[in-house]
Amino acid sequence: MSVKKLPNRDGYGHGLIELGKSNPDVLVLDADLAKSTRSDWFQKEFPDRFFDLGIAEQDMLGTAAGLALAGKIPFVTTYGVFVAGRAWDQIRTTICYAGINVKIAGAHGGVSVGPDGATHQALEDIALMRVLPGMTVVVPCDAIEAKKATISVAEINGPCYLRFAREATPVFTKEEDFFQIGKANVLNDGSDVTIIACGPIVYESLLAAEQLQKEGISTRVINMHTIKPLDEEVILKAALETGAIVTAEEHQIFGGLGGAVAEVLAKNNPTPMEMIGVKDTFGESGTPEELAEKYELTSNDIVKAVKNVLSRKKD
Amino acid sequence: MVPQSNENLQAICKDVRADIVKMTAAAGSGHPGGSLSSVELLTALYFNVLNHRPEEPNWPDRDRFILSKGHVCPVLYSVMARTGDFPVEELMTLRKFGSRLQGHPNVKALPGLESSSGSLGQGLSIANGLALAAKLNNKSYRVYCLMGDGELQEGQIWEAAMTAPHYGLDNVCAIVDYNNLQIDGKCDEVMGINPLAKKWESFNWHVIEIDGHDLAQVLKAYEEAANHKEQPSVIIAHTTKGKGVSFMENVAGWHGKAPNKEELEKALQEIYGGGI
Incomplete structure (x- = not known):
């Protein structure tokens, strides 16, 4: 069976652009990985609503919390290891404890990240995120589902974690397939x-x-x-x-x-x-x-x- | 709110100090030392500077105050209650089961709080986010953030210290309660933070250094910060931990310990007897 392949982080990029068009409150923050995470797709379309926080994940999560407290819907983006691990306490205390509406995208989940090796392969992020009270955790299976998931989490009022992969993988779901968070x-x-x-x-x-x-x-x-x-x-x-x-x-x-x-x-x-x-x-x-x-x-x-x-x- | 005279503010500061020792005594735990060192900073801010409406805590145009050093919530709860956010009597529920006055601030429990805190080093980033949102929304509110001196040892503070000037957040006013004591001893000995003013200056902040117990200097500093454009401001307030209660002053042990009955009585006598 031959099937088209795309990295599912592409779906994140497409989803962000769609959200950018439909909701002026959606902002995107990244920590110096915009090209790799696909958040630069949003940056190109909406430069005034994109903020690079530099290589400072903890500050990025806190800044996003402040933006959300003022009514914005920030999507913070970096690799899963650097967000779920390094900024875990910021996600716990600042964001989840207060139930703040921040969307967290962790790219590069799994060993399929490949040559970068163990430091860049998120293998604990689902556990770290799902243990937090009030957190929604979504792991899309392909680029089409990733786009739907990205758009769907914007409708939830509360913290959400989205996990993406680096590699091009088969795109086997369809645009018209039913997708609802919490419904397998x-x-x-x-x-x-x-x-x-x-x-x-x-x-x-x-x-x-x-x-x-x-x-x-x-x-x-x-x-x-x-x-x-x-x-x-x-x-x-x-x-x-x-x-x-x-x-x-x-x-x-x-x-x-x-x-x-x-x-x-x-x-x-x-x-x-x-x-x-x-x-x-x-x-x-x-x-x-x-x-x-x-x-x-x-x-x-x-x-x-x-x-x-x-x-x-x-x- | 109508600004208070310097004389009135001084009288209110005594009440706030009394609240802090009474609350922590009633709770049997809590953090009086750093609360007492921040009394003038927060009393002046809440009564004369912060544009907020206790009857409408979510008013979108309000100024925001973020308590980054969450353990000194007794002083914050006191000024909130005394500016009308909730009844003063409720202060005595601090740290008790079912209280809205959690041992460290919980924004979900108590209207008027802007954030939850307790794990140090996180507040300035939140303040930056709120300030950035103000710029994006063309709002003129200002954002204040109180940090401890020991707290500045957290790396995230310096990440945030880079972010505010990078995005031109002149609507941020950081306040450092520089009482030079932390749990394990003097900041200089535990992990030095000096030269502090130079650090902030080199991070491109406008630095204002004051005596944090002199109300006139405190008020003037807030005004100077509000008028300073294109750069965020930081007020480095030199203070005394435990200020106003002689046996607590400059004693690291009073960072996180409640006074007993006798100590409470003695503290209240000092607070109302001899002035500060």
């Missing part, structure tokens, strides 16, 4: 097992389901683009109807999507689970393909995880 999309129905994924690895999950289908395993695939608030209903329905769950994300296996799904299942309906993700280690330099292979994030790894979970499935 079931992309492939199935009755034997469910894969719940977020980000570009959703595509790998679909490839895995296709492979499994050939082997007679009926696989449901859920695109869990919103990690918080989590669509618990779709998870519990999948647990009940398929009895086995595999989560897939380009993030540490601790605290991210897998953790969030496990919390829901443990509390309501303990269900055999496998988690695809980076296993308590840092990334390294390499091509995205080499790294996906090493860190077991490919469709083949998902197929293996499905078979493991099926072997543990209750009767």
Whole structure:
């Protein structure tokens, strides 16, 4: 199957431009990474509403908070590691504790960032953001969904975290597909097992389901683009109807999507689970393909995880 | 609000000092030292400078005050109550369960606050954002931000110190309560911040250095800052930690400790007895 590829951060750039046209209160702040994060697309269209804060993420978050307190809708943009990690206390105390309407975009999520290596590959950001009270966390799966997510978070009055990836990845959703924050999309129905994924690895999950289908395993695939608030209903329905769950994300296996799904299942309906993700280690330099292979994030790894979970499935 | 005479302000400062020791005594914890050193700075600001409407806390054109050193909220709560934001009696609920007067300010709990604070170093950035929004919206409100001297050891302050002049935020007035004490001792010994005026000057700020307990100097400094264009202003206010209560003055131990009953009585006698 041949499919068009784009970095999903492109969707962020397109979404910002659309927002810039429709809402004069939308501003964009960046910390010296405007070209890479695509916030420079907005800068070109709306130079008076773009502010570079320099390499000073903590100050950028605080400045955004002040702008939001005065009624603006600031989108702050940098790499996920530098915003979710370095400015975490600013996000916690200044923004979330006060419920301030700041939109935070973390680019370069996952090992697929590639040659830059571990320092630039955000692998903990979903965990760091979802633990904060009042925070919305969205991880779009492709460039089209990224654009929708960008536009949608502007409608929420409160802090939101958007996670993007660096690499060009398959664009497999359509403009007309339904998208609502907090409402997961079931992309492939199935009755034997469910894969719940977020980000570009959703595509790998679909490839895995296709492979499994050939082997007679009926696989449901859920695109869990919103990690918080989590669509618990779709998870519990999948647990009940398929009895086995595999989560897939380009993030540490601790605290991210897998953790969030496990919390829901443990509390309501303990269900055999496998988690695809980076296993308590840092990334390294390499091509995205080499790294996906090493860190077991490919469709083949998902197929293996499905078979493991099926072997543990209750009767 | 009608500006108060210098004499009235002095009398109000005594009440504010009394509030601080009473509140922290009632709470059994809190931060009297740095609250007492900021009394003149905030009393003058709230009564004579800050354009705000207690009956309309979200008035869009109000001047904003950001308390970056959140632990000295007793002094802020006191001047807020005494300018009409909430009843003075409520001050005694400080730090108690269910109180709007949280141990460090919570903007969601108490109308009239502009931000939550407690983790140091974050206020000046918020002030810059508010000031930048004023420029974008063609609003003439001003933004004030009180910081501690020890707080200046936080790197984010200096990030924000670069941002304000970069964006020409002459509507920002930073205030440093320079009492030269922090929890572990003298700022100079814990982590030196001098030469302080030169630091701010080199970051392209207009620097005003004053005695932070002299009301006339405090008021004049706010006026000078308001009239200074194209650059943000910083008021470096030399103060005494624990000012007005002899046994608390210049003692680092009173940074975060409440007076007991006897100490409270003695403090109140000093505050109302001999003047400051």
